[in-house]
Each structure stands twice: as C-alpha cells, then as structure tokens.
Amino acid sequence: MQALVIGGGITGLAATHALAEAGVSVTLVEASGRLGGKLRTERIDGFLVEMGPDSFVSYRPAGMQLVRSLGLEEAVVRPLEPRVVHIRIGGRLVPLPQEMGLVLPTRLQPFITTPLFSPLQKLRMGLDLVLPRDGLARDVGVGVYLRRRLGPALVDRLAGPLLGGVYGTSIDELSLQAVVPQLRDAERDHRSLFLASLAAGRARRASAAQGTRAGVGSPFVTLSGGVGQLVEGLLGALASSSAVEIRTGTPVAALARTGSGVEARLASGEVLRPEVTILTAPGPEAARLLDEVAPAAAAGLRTIPHGTTAVVSLGYEAGQFPSPPVGHGFLVAAGERLSIDACTISSNKWPGRAPEGRVLIRAYVGSRSGAAIAMPDRDLVGAAIRDVATTLGARGEPVLARLARWSGQMPQYTVGHLDRVASVLAAAGEVPGLLLAGAPYRGVGIPDCVAQGRGAAEEAVRIIGSGAAGG
Ligand SMILES: Cc1cc2nc3c(=O)[nH]c(=O)nc-3n(C[C@H](O)[C@H](O)[C@H](O)COP(=O)(O)OP(=O)(O)OC[C@H]3O[C@@H](n4cnc5c(N)ncnc54)[C@H](O)[C@@H]3O)c2cc1C
Structure with a gap:
C-alpha cells in the first residue's frame, strides 16, 4: 500500500478515487460500518430521507465534475417550481x-x-x-x-x-x-x-x-437517488480497481512518527505503514489523532470550533395540512420563538422524495436556539413537530419521524478562520507524508470537500513520485 486514507466521508472517498485514477495503491479505513460520512440517504416507507446534506451548489466545479466523471449526469435533478422560499417573521411567513x-x-x-x-x-x-x-x-x-x-x-x-x-x-x-x-x-x-x-x-x-450558462436558475442540484447516490457511484468506480482496499469498521486509534513518515495504529492493534497518509476525520477526532505526530497542528485544530446540528425528517399525509404547503420551505428570522432554524419542504423542492399524497419535511436545528439542540432526542423531535404545526398548520402526528444528530461535527468558520487553517496546515506539513483534508479546513460544502480530497490526492501522487516520504 502506497497511500492510506483515514475516513470514508465524501472527502476521503474523493481522495481514494483520485489516487486510484492515478494508479496509486490505496487503503481507505473507515471507523464506522458504513461509507459516506455525513452523506447518508435512507429510503423509509417510500420516503427518501437525507440525514445530512440534501443537495450541493453547482457553481463550485468539483461537485459536478465528480458527477460527470462517475457518469451520473442523467441522475442530476434541479429544484422544482415554484421556487419560493419564505422567512418566518412575527409569526407569519413572508416570501x-x-x-x-x-x-x-x-x-x-x-x-x-x-x-x-x-x-x-x-x-x-x-x-x-x-x-x-x-x-x-x-x-x-x-x-x-x-x-x-x-x-x-x-x-x-x-x-x-x-x-x-x-x-x-x-x-x-x-x-x-x-x-x-x-x-x-x-x-x-x-x-x-x-x-x-x-x-x-x-x-x-x-x-x-445568450444561452451561455444556466443563468437565473437555482444554483442547487442533487441526484434523483439523493446525495447517497454519489457515494454509491464512487464505490462502484472503486470496486473495479484492484489497487484499492476499503475497510469499514476499522478505526485508526493513533498516528505515530516513523523515521521517514507516519504509521497508523488501528484499534485492532494492526499497524499500517503507508508512504502517504491523508487524514479526513472530522476536526475533533483529527486533532486527537494528530496529538502525537503533529502537536502544534492538533492544538491549532482545537481552536476551530465545532458545533452540533440536527436534521429532523417528518413525513405527513397531504390531508394533515389545511391546504397543500406551497414553496420550498422557510428560514427563521432572529427573535422568532421557534426551536428550528429552517425547514425544507423536500417533497416540494425535489422530485421523488415522498410517495404520492404525502409530504416530506426536513427541519434543521442548529445554534440559533441553543436550548433546542441540547434537548434529548424525543423532545427535539417533538419541538420540530410543534414548529411545523404552528408554521405550516400540520395537524396530528407525522407518519414518519427521524432524527439525525451530528454532535460536535460541524466546523464553524469564525473570524480568523483562514489564519488558523494556514497555521494548522503548515504545522502538519512539517511531518513528511502527512496531509489533511475535509470540512474543517477549506469549505464545508460537498464540492469543496471533493476538491480538497482530490487536491490531497494530487499532492500524495507528487510525494510518492518524488520518493520524499515513506512509512
Ligand atoms: C446536517 C448537515 C447538513 C448539511 N447540508 C449540506 C448541504 O445541503 N450541502 C452541502 O454541500 N453540504 C452540507 N453539509 C456539509 C457536508 O455534508 C459536510 O461538510 C461533508 O459531508 C463533510 O465530509 P467529510 O468527508 O469532510 O467528513 P465526514 O463526512 O464527517 O467524514 C469523515 C469520516 O471519518 C470517519 N472517521 C472519524 N474518525 C475516524 C478514525 N479514527 N478512523 C477512521 N475513520 C474515522 C467518520 O466515521 C466519517 O465517516 C451538511 C452537513 C450537515 C451535518
């Protein structure tokens, strides 16, 4: 194995894909039992539920380039009309x-x-x-x-x-x-x-x-099978490469310096000695892994705050609403007495998200109302149901309720972020054969993560080619 990729989210998968394309032998290790990280699409009772991201912007090129390279253009879907979004303010919805x-x-x-x-x-x-x-x-x-x-x-x-x-x-x-x-x-x-x-x-x-670009359309796109289709596409492409090994349920316990590079100790006790290691774990876990090999990078990474966010997906019968909800959803203005930050009416926004006669709602809870995100799961789901009832008029219990909570995993790009990232990357750069990529650094969106994964892979190919590092 020449390269080791730690973390099987979109950053790690994009890096592995690019390394395989370049003919590098690569092992990807993922701590959990599934690949995709925050990209997690589930089909439940005919609903297509996105537990993390539900779309991405098309104007950052790396996302659509990946879609094209995987032959998924036919699956690209754009938001449905009418594209109206409301702001909830003073208890009312204003377009x-x-x-x-x-x-x-x-x-x-x-x-x-x-x-x-x-x-x-x-x-x-x-x-x-x-x-x-x-x-x-x-x-x-x-x-x-x-x-x-x-x-x-x-x-x-x-x-x-x-x-x-x-x-x-x-x-x-x-x-x-x-x-x-x-x-x-x-x-x-x-x-x-x-x-x-x-x-x-x-x-x-x-x-x-002049027909030179999409012009005034929405910048957001997704895939007919949800963002998880991107993960499936990547895994399909990687399956045909004999130089790629993917190991799920394989957490890296620690990284250590060797004479010329980095070695990874797995939780099982096995030790991997790649020429190059690309670390794509979320910030707090990446900091823990860097403690021994690059303490200054670890300390810098800990100064990038990470918050908790949650998505509550709620399915309803259309008849539970006084009239069919119109538009793509609403954002919540400052000062509103709601627990949720925003709400997407997924079945109005994207095709194929709910069975005929049903409505899929995605309520997003972040830091606007700090108290809500700290609630126990049951209460958080209950708060989202209440907010959908008071804002969109939904009556009774939803036919589907799912919560995805991403605890301490959302990097917050606060004032001074670029300087903090520059010093983290510089400190990590002192360790031969160690590269960092992913949401904590240069963009949280899917296309930015893909670009970072591919960028790290290019750097890894250069390092391997020059023989500058070795495990
Ligand atoms: C609720 C929510 C909604 C979002 N909505 C959007 C959206 O609509 N559009 C958009 O573009 N972006 C969105 N984002 C942001 C985007 O989803 C993320 O920034 C992106 O998916 C992060 O990818 P990643 O590969 O860097 O990290 P992750 O997806 O977090 O992947 C990291 C992986 O590393 C693994 N790992 C951790 N520790 C170890 C270890 N020790 N050993 C091995 N593996 C390890 C983890 O299990 C995980 O699979 C959203 C994020 C959230 C949370």
Whole structure:
C-alpha cells in the first residue's frame, strides 16, 4: 500500500478515487460500518430521507465534475417550481424576494415591493449606495460587516437566517474572509454592495439570454437517488480497481512518527505503514489523532470550533395540512420563538422524495436556539413537530419521524478562520507524508470537500513520485 486514507466521508472517498485514477495503491479505513460520512440517504416507507446534506451548489466545479466523471449526469435533478422560499417573521411567513443573490437582490423591483422590510429599513439599506468603501484589511464578522453597511434588518431577517444556518453559528461570528469573500471583492470593485449585486444580476441575465450558462436558475442540484447516490457511484468506480482496499469498521486509534513518515495504529492493534497518509476525520477526532505526530497542528485544530446540528425528517399525509404547503420551505428570522432554524419542504423542492399524497419535511436545528439542540432526542423531535404545526398548520402526528444528530461535527468558520487553517496546515506539513483534508479546513460544502480530497490526492501522487516520504 502506497497511500492510506483515514475516513470514508465524501472527502476521503474523493481522495481514494483520485489516487486510484492515478494508479496509486490505496487503503481507505473507515471507523464506522458504513461509507459516506455525513452523506447518508435512507429510503423509509417510500420516503427518501437525507440525514445530512440534501443537495450541493453547482457553481463550485468539483461537485459536478465528480458527477460527470462517475457518469451520473442523467441522475442530476434541479429544484422544482415554484421556487419560493419564505422567512418566518412575527409569526407569519413572508416570501423571500425573487431573484436574490448571496444576501442582496440581483433585481431592484422585487426588493422595493417586498413586505419583508419596512420603508424605513429599506431606506437604511440604501445608505450602502453612498457609503465609502470600508477597505478593511483584517477579517471581520459577516454580520458586523453587513450591519454597518446595510443596517440590522437585513442581517436579522435575511442574511443571518441564510448564512448562519449553513454553518450552524451566529452570523456575527462567521468569518467574512472564509465564508463570503465575494462581498469584500464586490465592495472593492463597486464600492456599494447593492450596486455590485444588481450588476451581477444584469450579467447573469445577459449570459442566460445568450444561452451561455444556466443563468437565473437555482444554483442547487442533487441526484434523483439523493446525495447517497454519489457515494454509491464512487464505490462502484472503486470496486473495479484492484489497487484499492476499503475497510469499514476499522478505526485508526493513533498516528505515530516513523523515521521517514507516519504509521497508523488501528484499534485492532494492526499497524499500517503507508508512504502517504491523508487524514479526513472530522476536526475533533483529527486533532486527537494528530496529538502525537503533529502537536502544534492538533492544538491549532482545537481552536476551530465545532458545533452540533440536527436534521429532523417528518413525513405527513397531504390531508394533515389545511391546504397543500406551497414553496420550498422557510428560514427563521432572529427573535422568532421557534426551536428550528429552517425547514425544507423536500417533497416540494425535489422530485421523488415522498410517495404520492404525502409530504416530506426536513427541519434543521442548529445554534440559533441553543436550548433546542441540547434537548434529548424525543423532545427535539417533538419541538420540530410543534414548529411545523404552528408554521405550516400540520395537524396530528407525522407518519414518519427521524432524527439525525451530528454532535460536535460541524466546523464553524469564525473570524480568523483562514489564519488558523494556514497555521494548522503548515504545522502538519512539517511531518513528511502527512496531509489533511475535509470540512474543517477549506469549505464545508460537498464540492469543496471533493476538491480538497482530490487536491490531497494530487499532492500524495507528487510525494510518492518524488520518493520524499515513506512509512
Ligand atoms: C446536517 C448537515 C447538513 C448539511 N447540508 C449540506 C448541504 O445541503 N450541502 C452541502 O454541500 N453540504 C452540507 N453539509 C456539509 C457536508 O455534508 C459536510 O461538510 C461533508 O459531508 C463533510 O465530509 P467529510 O468527508 O469532510 O467528513 P465526514 O463526512 O464527517 O467524514 C469523515 C469520516 O471519518 C470517519 N472517521 C472519524 N474518525 C475516524 C478514525 N479514527 N478512523 C477512521 N475513520 C474515522 C467518520 O466515521 C466519517 O465517516 C451538511 C452537513 C450537515 C451535518
């Protein structure tokens, strides 16, 4: 074996796939009994339930490139119409203005007429049109930055629910440089974030009219069989390679330095001595494994906070709703008395998620309401059922209820994240033949994890080719 990949999530699988393509003999060891990590799709009573991610963005190329290389283009599905998303505010559901960019409108008209903001709040946002550039050189909280330019209403009612939910933390703590560097680029190029967003909208519509790109469609995609189909595709491709060994139920207990590289001690006591090791375990576990081989990297990794998130999937008969729920779901504004952060009506958003006459809801619980995520499983599911009842009018018990809790596994890219990652990677880089990749470092989304896995594999091929490390 030339390469060892620790962790069989999407990062580790993408790395193993790239190593196999390059003709490197590789062993992947996964602690649990199944592969895919947070990508976990289950079929239950005709519902297609996503326990972790349910889709990914198509504009980060690595995700769609992987889909194409696995021959899965035919399985790609895009969100169904109508694509309306609501914000729950003041106990009501208010539609998100049409044609939104990251956090600002890409067309003025829907924003002017939206009831989401009062005329005074819109006027405050308009201040962005005349404010000079902030020209900040250092990192700052996304919420702090947006509040200064656009006022508190945009943050509490729109940007916070949109971005805070993705990372499961407060938008004021999220790193502008790591999470939305394009906002700073927009300010540099256009001074006003509003003008930049409108310019981006015009450019997108123009290229859509010329048929040069998808244009104004949703950036999100998934596969007809759920994100788990990506895992199945990868395993199918790896099965035909004789140079690949995959071992589930095989936790790595410790990593240790050898004269020229790293050796991995398995929980069974077996010791593996690869030329290169790619470590893709979640942050807290990766830090534990690094303690002996790269203590400075371990200490740095522990400064990247990891939060707990949960997905509660609820299935209903359509008749349990007073009228069929419309749109893709809702985000929860700051100050609402709900336990959940967001809710996707999966059967409205994607084809084939629920049997005929049934509705599949996915309630997401993160850090907005800190108390909810700490509840015992039963209470958390009960809280999600209550929130769906009060917001969408669902009556009675759901026909399906499933909870997936990801405890301390969601990396939070807080202010200064890029510097922290640079020092962790530099410290790990001092150990010959050791590479780190995955969600804690350079992007939590599926495409970013695929890109990191492939990037680590390329680096491993270079190291093996140069004979620079050995177990
Ligand atoms: C609820 C939720 C919703 C999300 N929604 C989206 C979404 O819609 N779109 C999107 O793009 N992203 C989403 N994400 C983010 C995305 O799913 C993750 O960032 C990504 O899947 C992480 O992949 P990974 O391979 O880096 O880590 P993981 O999937 O965590 O895989 C790491 C693997 O390492 C294994 N491991 C741990 N310790 C050891 C050990 N000692 N030895 C061997 N193996 C070990 C684990 O068992 C695990 O299988 C979501 C995440 C969550 C939690």
